[in-house]
Amino acid sequence: MKRVALWLVCGSALAFSQKVPQKNPAVDKIVKEISAKSIRSIVEKLAGFETRHTLSDTVSGVRGIGAARRWIKNELEKYAQQSDGRMAVEFFETVVPTSARIPSPTKIVNVVATLSPEPTHHLMPDRVLVISGHYDSRASNPLDSVSAAPGANDDGSGTAVVLELARVMSKHRFEATIVFLAVAGEEQGLLGSAAWAEMAKQKSWNVEAMLNNDIVGNSKGGDGTSENKYVRVFSEAFSPLDTGSAFRRRISLGLENDGGSRTLARYVKEVGELYNKGFGIEMVYRLDRFLRGGDHRPFHDRGYRAIRFSEVKENYDHQHQNVRTESGKEFGDLPKFMDFDYCARVARTNAAVLASLAWAPAPPSNPGMSVAGLGYESSLRWGKNMEPDVLGYEVRYRKTSAPVWQSTVFTTDTTITLKVSKDEYLFGVQAVDTEGNRSLVIVPTPVR
Ligand SMILES: [Zn+2]
Incomplete structure (x- = not known):
């Protein structure tokens, strides 16, 4: 899985310095037992x-x-x-x-x-x-x-x-x-x-x-x-x-x-x-x-x-x-x-x-993808998670013909605009907490 640089047009609360843990050692411990x-x-x-x-x-x-x-x-x-x-x-x-x-x-x-x-x-x-x-x-x-x-x-x-x-x-x-x-x-x-x-x-x-x-x-x-x-x-x-x-x-x-x-x-x-x-x-x-x-x-x-x-x-x-x-x-x-x-x-x-x-936190609520007009970018938004330990969100995307998520962008915001065409990609969003636990990925519905 490729963790891409933040190819974004907007999105104010991007945490460039924030390190998102890849794994939770407590899960490793359970697996080993x-x-x-x-x-x-x-x-x-x-x-x-x-x-x-x-x-x-x-x-x-x-x-x-x-x-x-x-x-x-x-x-x-x-x-x-x-x-x-x-x-x-x-x-x-x-x-x-x-x-x-x-x-x-x-x-x-x-x-x-x-x-x-x-x-x-x-x-x-x-x-x-x-x-x-x-x-x-x-x-x-x-x-x-x-x-x-x-x-x-x-x-x-x-x-x-x-x-x-x-x-x-x-x-x-x-x-x-x-x-x-x-x-x-x-x-x-x-x-x-x-x-x-x-x-x-x-x-x-x-x-x-x-x-x-x-x-x-x-x-x-x-x-x-x-x-x-x-x-x-x-x-x-x-x-x-x-x-x-x-x-x-x-x-x-x-x-x-x-x-x-x-x-x-x-x-x-x-x-x-x-x-x-x-x-x-x-x-x-x-x-x-x-x-x-x-x-x-x-x-x-x-x-x-x-x-x-x-x-x-x-x-x-x-x-x-x-x-x-x-x-x-x-x-x-x-x-x-x-x-x-x-x-x-x-x-x-x-x-x-x-x-x-x-x-993990609950999956983000009510994710939507703007389909208000033709464009070269893809804009998503979702509801804010209320759990106190939520670090932010990972927006996932992949080609329509790909079986698994190919790219990931992290944000602490609840909106994002990606420089990829919504016509060619499928999108999802998941919440991630400070220990690296990730919620299920939720697929946005089109909104105008
Ligand atoms: Zn059986």
Whole structure:
């Protein structure tokens, strides 16, 4: 990324001498604390419940989804003890009606740990960040609640990422609410995630970003190839709420690659690669893989920014398969097929993004770009952030055909005029604080 000199026509409060920190050392510290060993022990424990199928035993203390969720809750409560009373752990229950994979009305139970922010920013709107994995599992038949379904990678891996981040982050004090979500009913139709997302929507919660981790712990593909140097981030371009004239407007402005979830994916790539050196993000421009779905969808569909992490090399012999051996070939989702160092790398990227956002200011409000007349420059303005530690704003821009931001200009002002043509570039603005935490980038809307 190129940090350009201040090629500006006007803008009175330019801080030429002001140094904007590139990174926050506190985020580095959190990233370093993520442990592959700890993730391994969580995955092995989860696989040890034999099945975590949504319709499996809820009474046994050692087998089935009931035992699994009580163990997850107990683990999160242990981590909560280091939070000075700021992290609360609870079951979030909902009864879902009969559907294709639910033979009769069933109670779906998510385990939720909520880490509250420091109350110092009480004048700010509460920002909520969500990280999720699904702790339910399945065998070959989606309705089989009895056969072994260890679900080590799908999605013991994502659940372990959520728990490991809760363990490390519960000791720290942030400026946004973080929700660590272990959901059930994913394999039966994204049911636990949908129930929680709907609750958030009904209560008008300001969910700023949702990170779904599903199948993130294997580096050896079923085709014999391996890859442990990057992870895929899936995001859909538009919200399904962008219909009719809203859709037409986005297309005509060339904003088809700047919807909320895509903007979040771009942030994940930038911040993840900055803090987790040597581990890359491959942005995939679609909601999910073919024939598959994930828990980010119910959030995205409700207009929230939501993305999915998934490993690069999948092995379908070890997903949604009964544990068995056929002609010498092993099937089933067992811990022995996983790469825990890889899973830890994915967790570190999540930690970097979540900690950065949780310490960052809110995104600038009401950004607009003047389209009052033809011109050779581009003028932007936005609302002033009220957080006391905001240093200023970074205005980002890129060619319309570029996938990531290419240029950055810092200003302490809330207006800027750049000597580049609005016809050829896309723009965004983000708030940055004194410690180098950056908000999400918000794309301006045209104003006259
Ligand atoms: Zn899954």
